[in-house]
Amino acid sequence: MAGNFDIELSHCGKRYGAVTVLDDVSLQVRRGEFITVLGPSGCGKTTTLRVIGGFIIPDSGHVSIRGREVTRLPPYRRNIGVVFQNYALWPHMTVAEILGFGLRIRKLGREEIARRVDRALDMVQLTGLKDRYPRELSGGQQQRVAMARALAIDPEVIILDEPLSNLDRRLREELRIELKRLQRSLGVTMLFVTHDQEEALSMSDQVVVMQSGRIQQIADPRTVYERPANRFVAGFLGSANFLPGELVENAGEGRARIRLGNGAVVGAYAPSVKPAGEKVTVIIRPEWLVLERQGDQPPANQLAGTVGDVIYEGSAVRYGIKLNHDPETSVFLQERSNVDVLKPGDKVRINVANAVIATD
Structure with missing residues (x-):
């Protein structure tokens, strides 16, 4: 497989009983791209993300990260940062402990863990908050902590599952800009799952539109909006x-x-x-x-x-x-x-x- 792709899905399928959730999905994400998977509830976008992250094993097909076959590897062996919709911040841990958890699993030394925690918090502009607990943070700060945790492990890829959906509109708009700025400055590959069309159009290098477990169109935001591949894409993306x-x-x-x-x-x-x-x-x-x-x-x-x-x-x-x-x-x-x-x-x-x- 080509080495300049950070993420590759090849003919991936997933069924639960009689229900097909992914139907022959193939996708290639270039190094440094910000790609958004968009679609209505039940279209397969979150399943696609979870297959990439290793939380779901596909029934068929292959998954590669930077040319390395990872289809059946567990999440912690994929070097992927994950930002969940509910942030998944442990309430009994401080910010520093939350960020250090994945680093301890990787058996890094105490000094290296401290260095990476401080660096990640600086990236998301939360320096000085490492001793706070999640309950002491605002929604926007919690979202940044989740992002810092993903960055702390120096991931090859970051996948994000509707990370802005729990925030109010103004904060979402602010964090969109911050997230895109951070992605560009680091050059890290990000795959972002959302049902929000405005997020997809404003943040992405490429947009993947899904329906019923199939990809309907992959293109840059302007092409997807102005040259929709079919009636579904036109009707779903905007009016x-x-x-x-x-x-x-x-x-x-x-x-x-x-x-x-x-x-x-x-x-x-x-x-x-x-x-x-x-x-x-x-x-x-x-x-x-x-x-x-x-x-x-x-x-x-x-x-x-x-x-x-x-x-x-x-x-x-x-x-x-x-x-x-x-x-x-x-x-x-x-x-x-x-x-x-x-x-x-x-x-x-x-x-x-x-x-x-x-x-x-």
């Missing part, structure tokens, strides 16, 4: 409108022209070449729709509709628009909140600035 249409022509360089239900023709990204006349579904993000206040008859290649829902979100206003040509269908779009807010019943027309043809 999306799905509109039926007909392919008019292939415009080259991955572009096509699509006729929507009211006859409007819009440009769309085309993952593959399809014949003219084929029925397709286009994916349109809310921010790819540009709202215009209704004049008279809408020009060609615009959608027309009536404002239904108005949702104020602070920095933006989200509108639900019932389309004139299909009153049973609504599309959602958003505008910056410094624009005059429309009211339910207002007539509008909509330009489609971007779209993607769904592959399934």
Whole structure:
């Protein structure tokens, strides 16, 4: 196996009775990458993490860390740092004792343990707190202690299981920045599991989207969001409108022209070449729709509709628009909140600035 991959899963499968939790999962993580595994509850993301960490042995397939086969090795023999969702901090131990526990198992000397504990606490900006107990720390400090414990063993890889989910929104946002800064400064490979789409997009070099035990797409955050591999990825990662249409022509360089239900023709990204006349579904993000206040008859290649829902979100206003040509269908779009807010019943027309043809 290639030496520049810190993590490799090859055709891993895991079943519990009749339930398949991992279905032929293969994954390669390059050295120094921050990769996020994202998906709904039950998709297999935590099982993937636990297979990498050695807490679950796959029924099939292989796991390698830096080219070394570790499929059946216990966690303590993999040199992997682990940050759990609940932090797993022993309440009867001080911070220094918690960080030193894994080092003592590795039979390091007392002076080396003390040096590594101090260094790890300095990395996470907790110098001076090593004699405190977990109950004497805030939630953010506990999360940093969990991170320092993972760093203290000088791991080849760090895996993190939703480590920010127990924190309030503001603290989560602050710690995202700190965690990414720390990862970049150390150059350590991190695999981060979350159900939070914002975390995945803002922190990752690569995003892995999973559903029903299978990987649906692996790509950088922008590609996953703007060029989703299928309807599931588009619908799970952010908001999306799905509109039926007909392919008019292939415009080259991955572009096509699509006729929507009211006859409007819009440009769309085309993952593959399809014949003219084929029925397709286009994916349109809310921010790819540009709202215009209704004049008279809408020009060609615009959608027309009536404002239904108005949702104020602070920095933006989200509108639900019932389309004139299909009153049973609504599309959602958003505008910056410094624009005059429309009211339910207002007539509008909509330009489609971007779209993607769904592959399934």
